[in-house]
Amino acid sequence: MIRRPPALVLALTLALAPMLSACSESPATHATAARRAYDAMDYPTARIEALAALDTGKLDDAAMRDLLALLARTQLRLGDGDGAQTTVARLEASGQHGAAVNRMKAEAALLRNLPQQTLAMLGNDPDADAWRLRAAAYQALGQGPSAVDAFRRGMAAGDNVQLARDYATFLMTAEDIPAAERVLARLRRIDPGGLDAAMVEGMLYQKQGRLDAAATTYDRAIAAHPKRIEPLLERANVADMQDQLDRAIAFAGRAAQLAPSDPRVLALQVQFASEKGDWDAVRRLLAPREADLDPRTPEGLAYAEALLRLGHPEQARVIFARALLLSPQNPYARMMLAEAQLAGDDAANALKTVQPLADSLLAGARELELAQRAARAAGDPRADALAQRMRSARFDDNQRLARTGEAAMVRRDWPGAIEAYRALLAQGDDGEVLKRLAVACSNAGRHREAIAYADRALATAPRDPDMVHAAGLVRLNAGEDLATARQLLRRASDSEPGNALFRADLARAGAG
Incomplete structure (x- = not known):
């Protein structure tokens, strides 16, 4: 009589068959x-x-x-x-x-x-690939000017796809779009139909606010390179920017099937779960990495918000306080620390924390509502003034101008941005509005105005790395007072060593 193998043995045999084959x-x-x-x-x-x-x-x-x-x-x-x-x-x-x-x-x-x-x-x-590696090594060492020199010498040494991709990415980080376009043209020639050319093209479209063109480029790349997660991740980002969160989640899910442990995939999953308000998912995704989370990163901040939303305000407060201490100009960290303080029955400190955001001409309903709630809970008379401000026609006008200016900046419509932010500025100096005006004027070639606005912005917050950076950047773009530009850009980069934009602009300035 023939005996049938036990079910477990049969299952193991079937499972191992492909491996044995x-x-x-x-x-x-x-x-x-x-x-x-x-x-x-x-x-x-x-x-x-x-x-x-x-x-x-x-x-x-x-x-x-x-x-x-x-x-x-x-x-x-x-x-x-x-x-x-x-x-x-x-x-x-x-x-x-x-x-x-x-x-x-x-x-x-x-x-x-x-x-x-x-x-x-x-x-x-002397090989171009050696120059690519030198550029990356110099960037890792924080030696920006040497990295720029290596990129340029590598491009002169010959065609190299990875070098051109890395250089174009560096230029886009530094907001040098014309130079990035020139490198992309060369990349298209040496890598027609390749993934690297497609990724640079898509990222350039994103920088220019051409989201439909970026989506089309990434869709082609996904079809041509179905095993790569890069176009899926960027396509997810574009869908999110187009307010198509469910589509974004689907693209991130496809990337997770290919590379479930890739940190880039995890970062997007956390971001999208946060946007949906699925705080259980955020905590589940990040809890295994809790000890290693940097509170300044999007993941660190998302984890803190998950703790707050799930009823742990004191734990959240500790993380947000550290994040704000390390990045005092981060409005999200400031906003969330105030929420955690208010949830922990510390209304007076919550009002003190959120006040700089509420005082801004760019303040929205969320900032003012939080400030009002904190003031009410603290018994502060400013609560009534905040409520009245939210009901005013001026508040509605400010919100419209802020949205118009931000949309113009995304489209790189510099005259439109200048017009909107100038109208806002008619109500009085505001550091963030002045900084945005400086950037818009600089990109529009109105360099004297840009420097004047940037210096006024810096005067409102002399220690804010963003203001310091803007004052240096507009001088660099103008080609004027380059010694001061380098000194300011160095200050900004030293304040935030992890800021890629600051490092790239410092490198463009030739400051070591």
């Missing part, structure tokens, strides 16, 4: 699959297949060296510095040397946060 495939089959996956930019599959081929131990020396090189490039694309270092060591042990292998070692060191080692390894290598 894969192990039985020839090394040549795995190697071919690895190359195809790499060419399709499906790097996780390329890594698995390359390792499977190498683990057989049945490759000749030449095939093994080729596959080790492919595996190293794959690991570098995946940001796996430790894995790439190990693979390159095996590659060198197999007898493979030369400039290309050395650049792999240098990039692996960079991914392991050893930028000085990267620079030392590259020596005098």
Whole structure:
């Protein structure tokens, strides 16, 4: 009599069948699959297949060296510095040397946060890819002018897709849109139809406020590169900017299926859960990382808000207080600290915290309502004045002008932004309005006005890094008083070392 296997044994056999089948495939089959996956930019599959081929131990020396090189490039694309270092060591042990292998070692060191080692390894290598790595190393070291020089020398050394992509991204961060467009034109020529060109094109459209064009670009990239999460994440961002939150969540969900542990995916999932008010989801996503969260980051702030909304105001207050101490110009941190203080029955301090936001010409209903609630709870007579202000025609006009100005800034309609913010400014000096006017005038080529507005903004808040940065930026854009521009941009960058825009503008100014 034939006995049937137990259900558990049968289930395990079925589950292991694909793995056993894969192990039985020839090394040549795995190697071919690895190359195809790499060419399709499906790097996780390329890594698995390359390792499977190498683990057989049945490759000749030449095939093994080729596959080790492919595996190293794959690991570098995946940001796996430790894995790439190990693979390159095996590659060198197999007898493979030369400039290309050395650049792999240098990039692996960079991914392991050893930028000085990267620079030392590259020596005098004149290849464009070496200049790309130098630029990244200098950026990691905070040496902006050296990074700009490396980008420019790399672009002169030859065509390199990753270099052009990184340079265009750097220029967009620095708001140098014309220069980014020139780099994009070159990227399109050397990488027609490629993912990097598509990503830069989409990001440039986003910078210009052309959201429909960005969405179309990302949709094409998603179709052409179905294994990559980058176009899915940016498409999700665009959908969110178009007030299509459910579509944004769907795109982020597709990215999560491809790379569930990628921190970029987690960041978007947290952002969208926050926008939906799903605070249980926010807390569930971030609780495992609570000890490592920086309170200034969007994730840190979202976690604090989740604690507040779920009935833990004191824990939230501690996080928001730290965030505001580290970034005193952050209006969200200020607003949420006031809410946490009010929820914790500390109305007087809540009013004190929110007052700078409520006093602004740009204050909206949320800021004024919170200030009014805090004043009422504290027995402060300002509560009635706040309520009257919210009912006034002037408040409605201010809100309309603020929305008009902000929309014009997004569209890069500088004359429209100038008109709206000037109308607001007729009611009196306001630091944030002055700063926005300075930026709009600077972009419109009205440099003298820009400098005057920026200096007035700085006078309202001399220690605010945003105001300091604006005063330096408008001088840089004008090409006037560059010594002062560099000094101001250095002050702003030193105040917020993690601010990519500040670092990029400092680098453009040539200040070390």
